[in-house]
Amino acid sequence: MFRTKRSGLVRRLWRSRLIPDKEGEDGIGKSGEEQELKSATYALLKRLKEKALDTLLEAVESRGGMPSDCVMVSRTELRFGGHVASPQLLVCKLYRWSDLQHSAQLKPLYECRSFGAPDSPTVCCNPYHYSRLCGPESPPPPYSRLSPNEEHKPLDASMSPDAPKQSHWCNVAYWEHRTRVGRLYTVYEHSVSIFYDLPQGTGFCLGQLNLEHRSSTVQRTRGKIGYGILLSKEPDGVWAYNRSEHPIFVNSPTLDVPNSRTLVVRKVMPGYSIKVFDYERSFLLRHTTEADLLDGPYDPNSVRISFAKGWGPCYSRQFITSCPCWLEILLNNHR
Incomplete structure (x- = not known):
């Protein structure tokens, strides 16, 4: 037939x-x-x-x-x-x-x-x-120091997806250790793929960025980027979806614990997504962050994502500049 x-x-x-199936298609032993x-x-x-x-x-x-x-x-x-x-x-x-x-x-x-x-x-x-x-690793940090009236103020107009269309909503910088490779990639669409090797599609292709004298560590890590990540601007914030076959590691101001010197780096496994930047928390943090707790330069609208290698208190690499391949997401906030 x-x-x-x-x-x-x-x-x-x-x-x-x-x-x-281990027993074939005939159903025996299933x-x-x-x-x-x-x-x-x-x-x-x-x-x-x-x-x-x-x-x-x-x-x-x-x-x-x-x-x-x-x-x-x-x-x-x-x-x-x-x-x-x-x-x-x-x-x-x-x-x-x-x-x-x-x-x-x-x-x-x-x-x-x-x-x-x-x-x-x-x-x-x-x-x-x-x-x-991604499930929360700990209870949500407190953001209750504002008065009830302040808590319901609108979000920053430039970061809200409901605002009038901007020329772009973020720039993406690609780094290898302390060296920035290539130009800033400007994002206009609501989502962008950032990848090393994708069978078909458009976006920011890291595999096309050339640099002389790459170390073997960088070359191995670049080979793990694969399908990379999908970065999207959504109504509640900016999300990152790990499309690769290896974990990514994320830090942003809205993932950190308010008024703490402890750096929070989240590990995101393949196939998982995480809100890397929360609009509401960003607005509240502008009113709750204490300046004397900040060590050195601080950008409230920057997200950092490392491919395959983590950094921070739980890792041997204390700084992201020790990571072989990483991204800096610079959110457009009237820079």
């Missing part, structure tokens, strides 16, 4: 999941949970038209390296393992994070049609249109 293209796509998608997972997956894929299946397969096989469209499906939940799961939870468990437990751990990317649409009757089930949220 001849197989249709549609059935072939469905089979390829099932075979592409994170945990492939656990009941595996069978339920397969049934739920096939039930979801049956809702998709052939073109949507093509799009989903391309995203899965390229591991997010190729730009791909949304794959929209009804929000009807699916049942497996004695639980119900949303379509986006199921596909992200299948293709990205097998330990994922709840949809609340996921964040749609800014360009996804599901971003900011939690009540829409349809939802995107492209697993590479989602990142996994």
Whole structure:
């Protein structure tokens, strides 16, 4: 019997999941949970038209390296393992994070049609249109020193995404240890990819930046940047999504503990995202930061991101200038 293209796509998608069959496709020896997972997956894929299946397969096989469209499906939940799961939870468990437990751990990317649409009757089930949220390492720092009237003042107009369109919202500088490499990269769109090697796409390509006499440490670290990060300006702040296969390390004024000399550097694992700059906290910090606690130059609108290597109190590198490859995100605030 001849197989249709549609059935072939469905089979390829099932075979592409994170945990492939150990007993083959005949089902012998599979656990009941595996069978339920397969049934739920096939039930979801049956809702998709052939073109949507093509799009989903391309995203899965390229591991997010190729730009791909949304794959929209009804929000009807699916049942497996004695639980119900949303379509986006199921596909992200299948293709990205097998330990994922709840949809609340996921964040749609800014360009996804599901971003900011939690009540829409349809939802995107492209697993590479989602990142996994970083959990807080400690309770949120206190920002309660303002009066109630001050707490509800509007955010700085230049940093708010609802403000009139600016010429650009940030500049990006790329550094290798203490040396800045290349020119500042100016960002006009709401999101930008910063990468070393991406199969297809646009953005700031670090692989094209040349420098004589690179050390072996820098060369090895550059090789780990891969798909890099996606930086996006969103309604509540600036977010960084780690698209690479290695961790990134982040520091910004809104991640630090207010009125403390302790530097906070957050480790962000592959596939995870973190709000690297919070508009509301930035506004509050302007009123709460004590000047005598600042050591040397301080930029309240600068974010620093290191690829693969951490720095600070928990690492052997005390300063980011000791990191082989790092970025300085200079947010536009009427500089």
